Amino acid sequence: MQIVKTRKELKKLLASWKAAGEELGVVMTMGALHAGHLGLVEAASKDNDKVIATIFINPKQFDNKNDLASYPIDTDEDLRKLKQAGVDAVYLPQAGEMYPEGYSTTVSVAAMQDCLCGATRPGHMDGVTTVVTKLLIQISPDRAYFGQKDFQQYLLIQRVVRDLDLPVDIIGVPTYREEGRLAMSSRNRRLNEAQRKIAPTLFQVQNTIRDLVLQGESVDHVLEWGEKVILEAGFDKIDYLELRSEENLTLISETATREAVMGSRIFVAAWLGTTRLIDNLSISR
Template identity: 50%
Template sequence: MNVAIVRIVAELRSIVAAWHREGLKIAVVPTMGALHEGHLSLVSAALAKADRVIVTLFVNPKQFNNAEDLAAYPRTEQEDAAKLASVGAHILYAPDAADMYPQGFATKVSVSGPSDGLCGAFRPGHFDGVATVVTKLFLQTGADLAFFGEKDFQQLHVVRRLVRDLDIPIEIIGNPTVRESDGLAMSSRNTRLSSAERRTAPKLPEILFKTARRLTSGELVERTLREARQAILAAGFSKVEYLELRADDDLVSIATLNRPARLLVAAWLGQTRLIDNVEVRSPQRLDQILKQAAA
């Protein structure tokens, strides 16, 4: 069975209104397409909690601060639609940019706090673009639930704060990062890696998990992070934008591991920017994450 492709917001709202009249629970999975197993895991999670699932596909120009990066972003709508049909999604909502941002569009949603630092420091305006498009998608879909991956952990915090501050009646559900068999976090950007770079890329999560273990064993945060940065560069990465320890619940930077935390990284491999994060809790919890990723 094919997934229905909808491009016009009025048509989408008409369908959603009928679903609401039937008392159905609706979930949305926002994406920029080029879908992989990580995205499909979000759809499966949504199907387990909702009666109807809308997957949005919109390569949002407002969250790119590099025109070349926007132009190079993979666009695979037909393949994406086939994948969504195979897992049982109900609608693929793929609006045009001219409809999302018509002439004269003048509104920007900006979320301070969780957008500060990390990717926010290196991608000016990125999270304003994310917050603006997500707000529109929530209003357009009228969904009760929204599913996001924890790989984009800062983005997840931004969206949660946005919903809380603006009283948008939608529940935000984060799902664990899905990894390749060698540990690399699944990402649409992985397709841009050369064969040699793809062999190097798993060194990033390998170093990240090793660093997390060191931190849980009580090693000093500053020294451990400094040595991890050096290890990432020695592994073949050209630049480490950030490697930081942040509180898991509010993203506040911490210098001592005295609460559940996240270790977050962004590093360049050739022309590709990779991000990742891992929980920093007990060694047993890290082992559990690795086993789940390899399953």
């Protein structure tokens, strides 16, 4: 497994692969890897001749400096996991490589930004779409793989690629879950033993909401019930618990058609102490 840290090194490596006519898949990460990341690598390996992973803790997508400062870092262990998973190369740039002195450009998607994490984490989504666009341009992969736990991010990246005519296929991979069905996340490492027992409540509530909505229960009533259960379980705060379209994140209301409801997802973000957990679940599954 090769490790490259600069655009110059990256360009040289990619040129040799492209010259050989090999198709390339990319998995972008901020490190602190778990089985969900490795699932993306597995999917990329099945579709492509070569797989490159990136590890870059992107400062532009953190709206909270304390969150950035406390983000878990274990690069040596991450590299070990990627090598064991069969990754061909890892791009490991520093902040100055990605955002050199004088950098002043932001890639921002006007649509689908005013809700969910876009509303509760100012600047976060612009940071995501900016760094992903830069990496797609630098690497020029045939395919890029993203976990659907961050579903809003996944939709926004699809929109960037479509709107800017970037020649890459964006592949969404279903959420990987821990025992108890908690969505895998690097931030799960922050949870203490008591919080880990509480955290699976998010999936349990989403699962029940899905069942009740499919049975014809009132959307507003069921979501109100879900918020109550989450808080009573021990969560400190809920940023959102909503039903939105899988296609464009339009809010699903009481007057929505059955077809609209069936094409929606339940989205939730809630806090356990200083740890913010997010998840989503398709209504139709």
